[in-house]
Amino acid sequence: xxxxxxxxINEKEVSVPARTLLVDAARMAGVEIPVFCSHPKLDPxxxxxxxxxxxxxxxxxAMMASCTxxxxxxMVVRTDTEQVRTVQEANxxxxxxxxxxxxPICDKGGECPLQDQTMRxxxxxxxxxxxKRLAKKHYDISDTIVLDxxxxxxxxRCIRYLEEWEDKPQLGLFERGNETIVDIxxxxxxxxxxxxxIIDLCxxxxxxxxxxxxxxxxxxxxxxxxxxxxxxxxxxxRLDSRTHQLRRIVGRENMQVNDQWICDKGRFAHAWVNxxxxxxxxxxxxxxxxxxxxxxxxxxxxxxxxxxxxxxFGADSIGAIGSGKISNESNYALQRFMRGVIGTxxxxxxxxxDVAALPTGxxxxxxVMKPQYGxxxxxxxxxxxxxxxxxxxxxLDLHLKRAVLRGGAKxxxxxxxxxxxxxxxxxxxxxxxxGEPALLGRLQQAVENSGTSENGSAIGAAAKLLTESERTLIxxxxxxxxxxxxxxxxxxxxxxxxxxxxxxxxxxxxxxxNAQGCRDMGVLPxxxxxxxxxxxxEARSRLEKLWGCTLSTFAGYTYxxxxxxxxxxxxxxxxxxxxxESPDWAASLxxxxxxxxxxLLSTETAQKADVVLPALGWSxxxxxxxxxxRRVQRAPKAVTNPKSRAAPDWMMxxxxxxxxxxxxxxxxxxxxxxEIATAVPAYSGLSWEALGDQGSQWDADAAPAEAxxxxxxxxxxxxxxxxxxxxxxxxxxxxxxxxxLFGLTEEMHGIAHGAKVTLNPAxxxxxxxxxxxxxxxxxxxxxxxxxxxxxxxxxxxTAWIPESLPGAPVGALLNGSNTQQVKVERR
Amino acid sequence: MELGNFLKGATEIGKAMGVxxxxxxxxPVTVEFPHEDIPIYPRFRGxxxxxxxxxxxxxxxxxxxxxxxxxxxxxxxxxxxxDPNAPxxxxxxxxxxxxxxxxxxxxxxxxxxxxxxxxxVLGHDFAMANYxxxxxxxxxxxLLNPGMPKVIIRPE
Numbered sequence: 001x002x003x004x005x006x007x008x009i010n011e012k013e014v015s016v017p018a019r020t021l022l023v024d025a026a027r028m029a030g031v032e033i034p035v036f037c038s039h040p041k042l043d044p045x046x047x048x049x050x051x052x053x054x055x056x057x058x059x060x061x062a063m064m065a066s067c068t069x070x071x072x073x074x075m076v077v078r079t080d081t082e083q084v085r086t087v088q089e090a091n092x093x094x095x096x097x098x099x100x101x102x103x104p105i106c107d108k109g110g111e112c113p114l115q116d117q118t119m120r121x122x123x124x125x126x127x128x129x130x131x132k133r134l135a136k137k138h139y140d141i142s143d144t145i146v147l148d149x150x151x152x153x154x155x156x157r158c159i160r161y162l163e164e165w166e167d168k169p170q171l172g173l174f175e176r177g178n179e180t181i182v183d184i185x186x187x188x189x190x191x192x193x194x195x196x197x198i199i200d201l202c203x204x205x206x207x208x209x210x211x212x213x214x215x216x217x218x219x220x221x222x223x224x225x226x227x228x229x230x231x232x233x234x235x236x237x238r239l240d241s242r243t244h245q246l247r248r249i250v251g252r253e254n255m256q257v258n259d260q261w262i263c264d265k266g267r268f269a270h271a272w273v274n275x276x277x278x279x280x281x282x283x284x285x286x287x288x289x290x291x292x293x294x295x296x297x298x299x300x301x302x303x304x305x306x307x308x309x310x311x312x313f314g315a316d317s318i319g320a321i322g323s324g325k326i327s328n329e330s331n332y333a334l335q336r337f338m339r340g341v342i343g344t345x346x347x348x349x350x351x352x353x354d355v356a357a358l359p360t361g362x363x364x365x366x367x368v369m370k371p372q373y374g375x376x377x378x379x380x381x382x383x384x385x386x387x388x389x390x391x392x393x394x395x396l397d398l399h400l401k402r403a404v405l406r407g408g409a410k411x412x413x414x415x416x417x418x419x420x421x422x423x424x425x426x427x428x429x430x431x432x433x434x435g436e437p438a439l440l441g442r443l444q445q446a447v448e449n450s451g452t453s454e455n456g457s458a459i460g461a462a463a464k465l466l467t468e469s470e471r472t473l474i475x476x477x478x479x480x481x482x483x484x485x486x487x488x489x490x491x492x493x494x495x496x497x498x499x500x501x502x503x504x505x506x507x508x509x510x511x512x513x514n515a516q517g518c519r520d521m522g523v524l525p526x527x528x529x530x531x532x533x534x535x536x537x538e539a540r541s542r543l544e545k546l547w548g549c550t551l552s553t554f555a556g557y558t559y560x561x562x563x564x565x566x567x568x569x570x571x572x573x574x575x576x577x578x579x580x581e582s583p584d585w586a587a588s589l590x591x592x593x594x595x596x597x598x599x600l601l602s603t604e605t606a607q608k609a610d611v612v613l614p615a616l617g618w619s620x621x622x623x624x625x626x627x628x629x630r631r632v633q634r635a636p637k638a639v640t641n642p643k644s645r646a647a648p649d650w651m652m653x654x655x656x657x658x659x660x661x662x663x664x665x666x667x668x669x670x671x672x673x674x675e676i677a678t679a680v681p682a683y684s685g686l687s688w689e690a691l692g693d694q695g696s697q698w699d700a701d702a703a704p705a706e707a708x709x710x711x712x713x714x715x716x717x718x719x720x721x722x723x724x725x726x727x728x729x730x731x732x733x734x735x736x737x738x739x740x741l742f743g744l745t746e747e748m749h750g751i752a753h754g755a756k757v758t759l760n761p762a763x764x765x766x767x768x769x770x771x772x773x774x775x776x777x778x779x780x781x782x783x784x785x786x787x788x789x790x791x792x793x794x795x796x797x798t799a800w801i802p803e804s805l806p807g808a809p810v811g812a813l814l815n816g817s818n819t820q821q822v823k824v825e826r827r
Numbered sequence: 828m829e830l831g832n833f834l835k836g837a838t839e840i841g842k843a844m845g846v847x848x849x850x851x852x853x854x855p856v857t858v859e860f861p862h863e864d865i866p867i868y869p870r871f872r873g874x875x876x877x878x879x880x881x882x883x884x885x886x887x888x889x890x891x892x893x894x895x896x897x898x899x900x901x902x903x904x905x906x907x908x909x910d911p912n913a914p915x916x917x918x919x920x921x922x923x924x925x926x927x928x929x930x931x932x933x934x935x936x937x938x939x940x941x942x943x944x945x946x947x948v949l950g951h952d953f954a955m956a957n958y959x960x961x962x963x964x965x966x967x968x969x970l971l972n973p974g975m976p977k978v979i980i981r982p983e
Binding site for chain 1: 889
């Protein structure tokens with residue numbers, strides 16, 4: 001820190017950075033000042049008056065609110081005098097005037113700052129005989145948050161969080177004086193995607209968790225530091241468990257990743273962990289029915305079948321699908337099994353070989369973060385291309401909003417929908433699926449001629465911003481770079497980044513929790529672990545030595561090719577659900593000789609399987625996950641189901657390998673982590689112990705130089721203008737989808753997206769549908785029955801149907817590319 | 828000498844017979860349990876009971892404070908939310924599961940002390956023998972419906 005100031009607190013001289021608030025300075029000096037409204041991540045308001053301390057001033061000693069007062073040089077502060085104690089006691093008595101003291105039934109009881117401070121600083125007796133104020137108790141301000149107005153001490157923390165971080169002022173104070181209450185506006189629940197953080201912030205039990213309501217008491221839970229796996233931000237969380245059950249998730253601070261915030265999906269959608277329908281025993285199809293068997297029988301059956309298929313049809317008739325939702329260890333073991341035991345490169349995941357990605361993800365999340373007391377973000381302009389952080393990466397969304405509001409960053413958004421972040425008036429560049437290369441071409445041209453070619457338009461404004469900014473970050477996601485146009489889009493983005501100047505960088509972010517790790521582990525048909533190309537001799541010989549086998553140099557099938565191809569005879573599906581994505585794929589899975597599904601729940605794909613292996617997932621087995629900025633983080637085992645016979649993936653694959661004559665020497669998940677550190681040079685040194693509770697980023701320079709992509713997959717022309725199918729289909733991810741991991745949390749059904757197609761009001765009027773009408777959507781491939789919704793966020797000429805909706809696989813409409821024309825009809 | 832011994836022996840026998848004769852006039856202390864009730868003091872700490880209010884609502888709100896106070900971890904509580912239309916207890920919260928392991932319990936009464944609603948009390952039933960280990964774990968149903976112990980409360 002540049003300049004320090006020295007002050008005296010309780011006769012002790014302490015030096016702290018200038019502009020530090022007195023309350024924080026005291027904490028640094030080891031002096032506790034009780035607070036309710038003050039919070040190190042929110043602006044000071046000084047409304048609870050709990051933090052009054054004696055400060056010597058020019059006009060004598062005064063009682064000052066330490067949470068709003070910056071430390072001055074030579075200041076003399078006392079926190080332990082009789083007067084301070086009297087004021088603290090009086091204040092607590094005042095705060096408790098209307099507090100109902102229903103601690104026995106309050107979820108905060110046991111970890112409540114008000115309880116703790118009443119015990120430490122309170123008067124010890126109550127002189128109150130008057131009746132307390134009555135207000136609304138336990139009423140829902142959203143589907144997941146319960147408000148108890150009687151317990152509220154009016155500290156403004158929730159209000160300030162929603163204003164300062166979420167930029168959605170959805171809570172406020174109403175009435176005056178003794179009647180003051182915190183409330184939502186009539187009929188408008190809190191819908192901020194990270195609104196659940198106000199539960200953690202509340203210093204009393206006014207805001208509590210609807211999903212975990214009454215499910216735990218703070219003194220009886222086990223706390224496991226872990227990470228969230230719902231998206232690739234990899235927020236740090238704490239898992240609170242008891243009696244083999246996950247009871248609650250709260251945010252955990254990691255200033256490199258999520259500050260201390262987590263989104264509502266990460267906080268509330270955990271019912272699947274203890275769901276009673278979890279697979280608990282291996283199943284083998286006998287007489288057409290999946291029957292529970294012993295592990296040995298299931299593995300022997302798979303091994304015999306695989307050996308048979310390999311002999312008859314060759315190793316390349318066997319494939320495996322990994323997943324960005326499962327750990328590095330699981331993915332690594334799966335690809336080692338395919339490459340080392342089966343001898344094929346047919347291994348991929350959903351956003352794998354079909355997406356033109358970049359190897360290293362974001363440079364660092366801290367570059368876009370603006371903590372309360374910290375440096376400004378290092379980037380000055382962020383171009384989001386085909387990424388909607390509000391739905392896909394909510395905590396990145398939070399960081400970006402903060403960077404715009406407090407860090408002076410500018411946003412440029414290019415997306416088929418006018419996404420939520422467009423409310424910060426950066427240029428919004430609309431395009432329709434398939435129009436990405438054209439848009440990027442125009443943008444690059446405009447950047448090169450300083451905006452003259454697009455004068456006055458959004459593209460011109462964007463080009464001007466890109467030219468002016470010194471540290472641009474361009475972020476694109478899998479939706480923009482999928483299918484045969486993918487490489488063209490990526491090349492165009494690279495061109496744009498070059499044109500935008502030296503400080504401009506381009507980053508690809510995957511969306512699944514372990515999207516980056518999945519690539520790093522080599523769950524790709526054309527890359528070995530460490531993202532080395534198959535023909536990299538050094539990488540290959542290293543792995544051959546480590547695994548004791550010879551590796552194939554022929555690129556395998558991608559995810560889509562494996563599912564489309566008729567030549568596949570056996571398929572491993574681990575943590576993926578292709579049958580739910582498209583009816584065609586569901587049919588092609590039926591034609592396989594052997595389908596082995598490893599999953600947590602009986603998915604549509606698992607119901608088609610010949611063998612279903614019950615897996616241990618996140619929170620049940622040790623695993624590491626790599627987030628979108630290459631941070632490898634630990635997710636240790638927190639709960640166990642004593643009745644389940646499920647096993648971690650590496651263990652089942654190790655036993656299967658043994659049945660097929662290959663000995664692996666893993667003893668536990670951490671030994672797999674250790675082998676990954678050997679097999680992937682970028683992960684060297686990242687052992688379980690070394691990762692610690694905050695994770696560790698792998699060095700971007702350790703990634704192999706990007707291989708030249710063949711030009712076999714050329715860019716397509718603009719989408720055909722089909723008058724029979726007038727609307728262009730826009731698909732993508734929504735936060736509250738119908739996926740298995742989200743859908744099992746019943747409390748959140750009310751906010752789930754639902755099986756809907758969203759249209760622009762103009763298109764809806766032209767077709768004659770209103771919000772809520774039943775419609776059918778047709779394409780050349782098939783049709784879907786959905787409910788209509790109308791939103792100006794959707795451009796004219798497009799129809800927005802997200803992926804993973806309950807009972808509505810958008811894949812039914814797609815022909816495999818990311819451009820598809822549809823028509824919507826009332827039914 | 829012999830006479831002396833004889834007299835000494837006779838005195839001793841007389842003393843002993845005196846004790847016998849004295850007790851012959853008193854009522855016997857043996858109680859023919861279970862055919863007769865046993866007298867105990869009101870503060871006797873026996874088998875636990877969960878009490879109800881006069882209107883039939885359970886006193887227990889599932890706060891788990893008894894569980895926290897229990898030195899032997901004999902109590903297990905799971906709370907749940909009341910259905911507002913058919914509440915089990917006053918307020919928002921009730922005990923969904925309340926289990927008490929008599930094999931662990933040391934009958935210290937700390938649960939009684941901790942209870943904010945005087946729901947859990949140590950009753951007067953002392954006849955807790957059973958045939959199966961699992962039967963020593965009292966469920967909420969058993970705690971709410973204690974039998975009539977065969978006791979007479981005697982004055983302190």
